[in-house]
Amino acid sequence: MKKYNIAVIPGDGIGIEVMKEGIKVLNFLENIEFTFDWYDWGCEYYLKHGKMMDDDGLEKLKKYDAILLGAVGFPGVEDHISLRGLLLKIRQGFNQYINLRPVRLLDERDCPLKNKDVQDIDMIFVRENTEGEYAGVGGIQREGTDDEVAIQTSIFTKRNTKKVMKYAFELAKKRNKFNKVTSVTKSNALNYSMVFWDKVFEETAKEYERIQKESFHVDATAMYMLQKPETFDVIVTSNLFGDILTDLGASLQGGLGFAAGANINPEREYPSMFEPVHGSAPEIAGKGLANPIAMIWSVKMMLDFLGHEDLGDQVMKGIERALEDREKLTPDLGGKGTTSQTGDIICEYMKK
Ligand code: NAI
Ligand code: MG
Numbered sequence: 001m002k003k004y005n006i007a008v009i010p011g012d013g014i015g016i017e018v019m020k021e022g023i024k025v026l027n028f029l030e031n032i033e034f035t036f037d038w039y040d041w042g043c044e045y046y047l048k049h050g051k052m053m054d055d056d057g058l059e060k061l062k063k064y065d066a067i068l069l070g071a072v073g074f075p076g077v078e079d080h081i082s083l084r085g086l087l088l089k090i091r092q093g094f095n096q097y098i099n100l101r102p103v104r105l106l107d108e109r110d111c112p113l114k115n116k117d118v119q120d121i122d123m124i125f126v127r128e129n130t131e132g133e134y135a136g137v138g139g140i141q142r143e144g145t146d147d148e149v150a151i152q153t154s155i156f157t158k159r160n161t162k163k164v165m166k167y168a169f170e171l172a173k174k175r176n177k178f179n180k181v182t183s184v185t186k187s188n189a190l191n192y193s194m195v196f197w198d199k200v201f202e203e204t205a206k207e208y209e210r211i212q213k214e215s216f217h218v219d220a221t222a223m224y225m226l227q228k229p230e231t232f233d234v235i236v237t238s239n240l241f242g243d244i245l246t247d248l249g250a251s252l253q254g255g256l257g258f259a260a261g262a263n264i265n266p267e268r269e270y271p272s273m274f275e276p277v278h279g280s281a282p283e284i285a286g287k288g289l290a291n292p293i294a295m296i297w298s299v300k301m302m303l304d305f306l307g308h309e310d311l312g313d314q315v316m317k318g319i320e321r322a323l324e325d326r327e328k329l330t331p332d333l334g335g336k337g338t339t340s341q342t343g344d345i346i347c348e349y350m351k352k
Contacts (some may be wrong), residue, residue: 003033005307007064007271011042011086014290014336014339015070015278021292021343022299023256025318027102029311037064042081043074051144052085058093061271066302070274070295075282084136087275092130094270097160098167099129099242100301101277103249103259107323110254110333115225120179121252123232126168127242129263131155132193134239158200160252165204167266168236170194172211180233181205184221197238211307222248246277256281257291257332260298262305274302288338291330293319296346318350 006026010019026034039060041053051074054060061067065129067090073082090096105111105121113121135155140149144271165183172181183201187194190323198215205213217226220243224231224246237245250259276294284290296319303312322329322345329342 001031001033004065005035007061008038009037009041009067010070011072011280012044012074013071013285014280015072015280017290017339018276018292018295019068019070019289022295024343025296025299025315025347028350032308032311041086042072046077046081046085049162051083053089058090060124061090064271067271067273068299068302069273071276071278073280075230088134088136091263096129096223096265096267097128097130098264099127099197100262100264101125101127101246101249101259103253104127104248105253105318112251116229120230123229123269124171125242125246126171126234126236126248127246128164128237128239131157132288154193156196158178160198160205161197165201165220165236167179169204169208169211171312172234175254177233178212179210180214182232182235183215184218184235184237184245185215186218188217189328192278221245225249225252237352250277255332257293257330259294260301262298262301264305272305274298288340290298290339291332292339292343314350321336321349321352322346
């Protein structure tokens with residue numbers, strides 16, 4: 001039997017609640033074994049220790065087959081501290097330069113657009129995940145004076161941008177849709193970084209003549225995602241643009257409760273990390289109201305990445321079938337159930 005060691009970082013708020021359901025699903029699977037080591041890193045940890053994770057946190061995480069993360073951030077700790085001190089540290093430290101985010105509608109009742117059904121909303125984002133606008137380079141000078149200056153610099157390297165583009169084209173080749181890659185740019189205004197982005201996209205596209213390519217500015221992309229979502233297949237974006245567009249994508253799927261993600265180091269030099277797109281949702285935390293589907297779908301992405309696509313499919317079927325009868329599911333899905341009940345129902349349907 002295959003055995004995997006998983007590092008579990010539930011984090012804060014609803015991250016803790018949805019994580020329990022992700023683990024429930026993994027423990028439910030047969031013919032595969034997981035050991036879980038839980039790390040209590042997050043905002044509460046920060047308030048006690050003055051840091052979001054242990055100093056040797058990356059060293060500790062290195063040995064695992066994969067990492068599961070819930071969400072980080074809570075009132076009382078500034079968001080840039082919680083995000084940079086944990087999530088971005090792991091993404092960047094483990095060179096998880098691909099952020100995969102599927103935007104797929106499972107049930108047309110959840111789509112806010114009229115006359116769109118499940119075939120129309122099925123795209124996947126390949127978001128650059130370690131540099132770009134989130135590289136963390138910049139500074140503040142003359143702080144606290146009227147002459148205060150803030151600088152935040154984007155970093156785009158040829159090596160990384162090229163790898164991200166290639167990943168997107170390879171994915172388009174594998175996916176059973178239009179074999180198309182859409183590049184999201186803003187080269188009209190960002191005359192260095194995005195002109196460079198376009199150049200690398202064009203260069204990479206030449207290696208994939210059978211794959212269709214198109215390129216839109218980010219503002220137009222946002223509009224087309226609503227007007228003609230059915231025309232998208234694989235979408236490749238920089239870090240910031242991908243972050244924003246995938247929340248829009250989440251709403252096409254029925255909300256953040258559906259949006260799953262994977263932070264991947266394709267070379268497998270370091271563990272990859274699987275986490276829902278949503279945050280810690282403090283206003284509903286601790287009430288059992290959080291939809292665990294995004295977390296469970298992220299668990300499915302982990303199974304796929306570990307080479308168990310059959311089990312990934314089993315989890316996905318459980319999610320899809322559970323959506324048929326909403327009564328006992330969480331309120332965002334129209335039910336009166338709790339996070340934990342929703343997890344139980346998904347497990348039930350995984351059997352069938
Ligand atoms: P959020 O994703 O936590 O919440 C946005 C909205 O979606 C809220 O109305 C929330 O109730 C709802 N929502 C989110 N997930 C849900 C779920 N599973 N089921 C039902 N409803 C759900 O984003 P927000 O409010 O901008 O940020 C809250 C905190 O989370 C902040 O501290 C922020 O920095 C952090 N954050 C962390 C992320 C991460 O760890 N990856 C990502 C985004 C935000
Ligand atoms: Mg986001």
